[in-house]
Amino acid sequence: MSNPDQSRMKQDCANKKECMQMLQLILDGEATAEQKDHFLKHHLDECLPCFNNYHLEVAIRQMLKSKCTGDCAPQELVDSIKAKVIRNLAS
Template identity: 35%
Template structure:
């Protein structure tokens, strides 16, 4: 997309990086260039506004949800099993100690 005006930063670059700008994930210099472009370019500012509202909506509707503890435990168990299988070790749990040894 291009508004037809000549800007220091091209419209397509700004729109490609608008999420980095919204998330404060670009360096200070780049952030200033993007902000300057948005201040000068109405079409990009309108697109930025849409993205900003979408981000706020997603955060409002999806933010704050936490995985149930049972799911976390299943994931941990699966990760442990995968590590053991790929690492070629066996794990034996006894009453007083845990032993690991390399399997052949």
Template identity: 45%
Template sequence: MDNNSSSSEGRKQSCADVSKCFQLLESILDGEHIPNSKEVLQEKLDKCQPCFQHFHLEQAIREVLKTKCSKQATPNELVLRIREKIQEIK
């Protein structure tokens, strides 16, 4: 979705059911199967400024998390020390 796909002038400045809309937008971002999701998403973004902002904020956060968070191997020494401590506590 292009952040500048349409002007904010034509969008509502408030949303009648923010929590329901945000849940729908997050479901779409999560890749859940929603019938006509592209059309539903575009309609929401075209008509509602809060939905537009929330969608793009969530999308940006997810992109940052994807690029900045990576799996790193846990050092074997640390694993062994944790196991030893657990055994000591038992």
């Protein structure tokens, strides 16, 4: 993924919910190669909210992974965080 010129990116995403769902599929390894390629190489270069959400989600997952040594984060915690992020995107 390139480092786009953020001043030229869309400042609002018309498809926040769908984009967040696609982001989750990608990070969970469940997206097709075509979906992943389009979202990461095209959409994120054009859409600042999705670009920021992608990097936030990656940081959250990395932090959870590093803090939960040996054990996975409780699914309830993961689900709660995801729900809060999705609610924030929808508003």
